[in-house]
Amino acid sequence: MDLANRAKTVEFAHQIRNEFPFSALVNNAGILEKEPFEGMTLDAWDRTLEVNITAPLILAQAIGPRMSPGSSIVNVASTDAYVGSFRGIAYSASKAALLSATRSLANVLGPRGVRVNAVTPGWVDSGILTESYEAEILTPLGRNGRPEDIAKIVTFLLSPDAAFITGASIVADGGYTGVDYFMMKEDQSFG
Known part of the structure; x- marks a missing residue:
């Protein structure tokens, strides 16, 4: 399924909505195109936003x-939504938009009794992009996340145990976004 193709996404969404009774939807597809600002193309921008924000909205x-x-609906965002990017502006922007869409969807689907939340992972050892950063693990927990760490949060948000949670985003980053790395380096310099 190519979620970058809007017509195919709409066709797919309309097809499956009548085939199955849904009690859960997890929007986990995403793309990241690491382009320098000077070389960033609008095609890459459009493709990233189509997959990361438009497809979850269509579904x-x-x-x-x-x-x-x-x-329950769970959208998988990223801690990149909270910071600026150097080589992934479209990705960061799309994940920030996904968090906003999550809150709006919670507002409009809440009266129907449907909850909408997000999980916002930091670095996760998923086999994509993290291998080159393993030597620089900078979370207070001393490790990157594992796919099962995120899956457990998604499972919780889909469960009746999260019956009063909607419009929320659970950050799962091992404390990464709570660290000021300049202050950490300053602390390390005192040995």
């Missing part, structure tokens, strides 16, 4: 209103 719009009360 939520097609499926959310048909979900029964107690159902």
Whole structure:
């Protein structure tokens, strides 16, 4: 399924919404194109936003209103939504937009009893992009996340145990966004 192709995404969403009764939807697809600002193309920008924000919206719009009360949608964002980027401006912008869309979807689907939340992972050893950073693990927990760390949070948000949580984003980054790395280096300089 090519979520960068809007027509195919809409067709897919309309097809599956009538085939299955949904009680859960997890929007986990995403792309990151690391381009320098000077070489960033609008095609890469459009493709990134199409996959990372438009496709989740299309799926939520097609499926959310048909979900029964107690159902849940979970969007997978990124801690990149909270910071500026050097080589991934479209990715950071799309993940920030996804967090805003999550809150808005919670507002419009809440009266139907459908909850919408987000998980916001930091570095996760998923086999994509983290290998070159392993020597520089900078979380207070001393490790990157594991896919199962994120899966457990998604499972919780889909469960009845999260029945009063909607419009929220759970940051799962091992404390990464809570560290000021200049202050950390300053502390390390005192040995």
